[in-house]
Amino acid sequence: MYIGSRCWLVVVFGLVLSPVFAYGDVKFDEGRWRLELSGARGIHSGSTDREGDTLVTGSVEYEFPASARTTLGLRLLPLFIYDQDDYETVVGGGFGLSGRLYQHAAEYRGWFGELGVSALAHDGKIRRNSSNVNFLTGVGVGYQFKSNWHATLRYEHLSNAGLGDHNAGVNTVGLAFGFTF
Numbered sequence: 372m373y374i375g376s377r378c379w380l381v382v383v384f385g386l387v388l389s390p391v392f393a394y395g396d397v398k399f400d401e402g403r404w405r406l407e408l409s410g411a412r413g414i415h416s417g418s419t420d421r422e423g424d425t426l427v428t429g430s431v432e433y434e435f436p437a438s439a440r441t442t443l444g445l446r447l448l449p450l451f452i453y454d455q456d457d458y459e460t461v462v463g464g465g466f467g468l469s470g471r472l473y474q475h476a477a478e479y480r481g482w483f484g485e486l487g488v489s490a491l492a493h494d495g496k497i498r499r500n501s502s503n504v505n506f507l508t509g510v511g512v513g514y515q516f517k518s519n520w521h522a523t524l525r526y527e528h529l530s531n532a533g534l535g536d537h538n539a540g541v542n543t544v545g546l547a548f549g550f551t552f
Contacts, residue, residue, distance in 0.1 A: 426527070442473070488508045
């Protein structure tokens with residue numbers, strides 16, 4: 372599991388950054404800001420039952436074109452709350468990267484698929500995870516409306532990538548809503 376967690380992070384980083392290397396047409400100065408609030412419920416996977424757990428995140432992201440249909444984003448997570456059903460609540464924040472592939476070229480709206488990875492620091496411990504530094508990786512599908520609102524259905528995985536002695540990961544499914552300007 373130690374090597375697998377680190378390989379997963381390398382794969383996600385590679386997929387998020389691949390448009391930069393493939394097209395080399397990054398337009399950082401043509402970016403836009405995205406504010407987002409998301410909520411998710413833990414699902415049962417592996418040996419640790421997370422079904423009663425809740426994940427809440429708030430993010431501020433600068434998203435910029437990487438090609439005609441893809442964008443990259445620099446994400447700040449000033450709000451990270453992981454409420455464990457029968458254990459302490461964990462609070463923290465972090466930063467990360469995202470990548471999106473949009474339905475409508477050059478408009479960056481309509482249906483989109485996304486990948487993301489964020490590094491987190493937090494107080495307290497996640498049950499069966501011995502680190503105060505974790506990584507939140509996710510994949511989602513969403514819709515960017517012409518009115519600048521967006522909604523995303525997302526699957527996320529939270530683990531310490533082998534940085535601690537114990538690394539029972541967390542898997543969640545949730546919804547995110549936000550505004551782009």
